[in-house]
Amino acid sequence: DRRLLSQNxxxxxxxxxxxxxxxxxxxxxIISRGLVYNQExxxxxxxxxxxxxxxxxxxxxxxxxxxxxxxxxxYVYTEIGRRPMVIPVVLxx
Numbered sequence: 724d725r726r727l728l729s730q731n732x733x734x735x736x737x738x739x740x741x742x743x744x745x746x747x748x749x750x751x752x753i754i755s756r757g758l759v760y761n762q763e764x765x766x767x768x769x770x771x772x773x774x775x776x777x778x779x780x781x782x783x784x785x786x787x788x789x790x791x792x793x794x795x796x797x798y799v800y801t802e803i804g805r806r807p808m809v810i811p812v813v814l815x816x
Contacts, residue, residue, distance in 0.1 A: 731757070736752070737750050758803060775795070
């Protein structure tokens with residue numbers, strides 16, 4: 724596990740949704756380690772936030788975490804050619 728994390732990194736996406744409407748009330752926040760250098764990070768993080776916002780808008784809550792994980796894995800692979808561990812965190816308030 725450590726070897727895979729050191730090679731591919733990880734990404735955590737945290738988004739807070741309104742419990743009644745399902746709309747984003749906070750976030751998305753993107754935390755990554757081992758994926759991109761600081762010079763590239765701003766553009767990469769902005770793209771990841773867009774992916775999260777699009778998936779939240781298009782997906783039912785029951786499927787949300789799985790769709791977030793897969794969409795972010797696809798985004799990272801397309802952008803930098805890696806398959807990181809992706810941990811989506813969806814909070815409802």
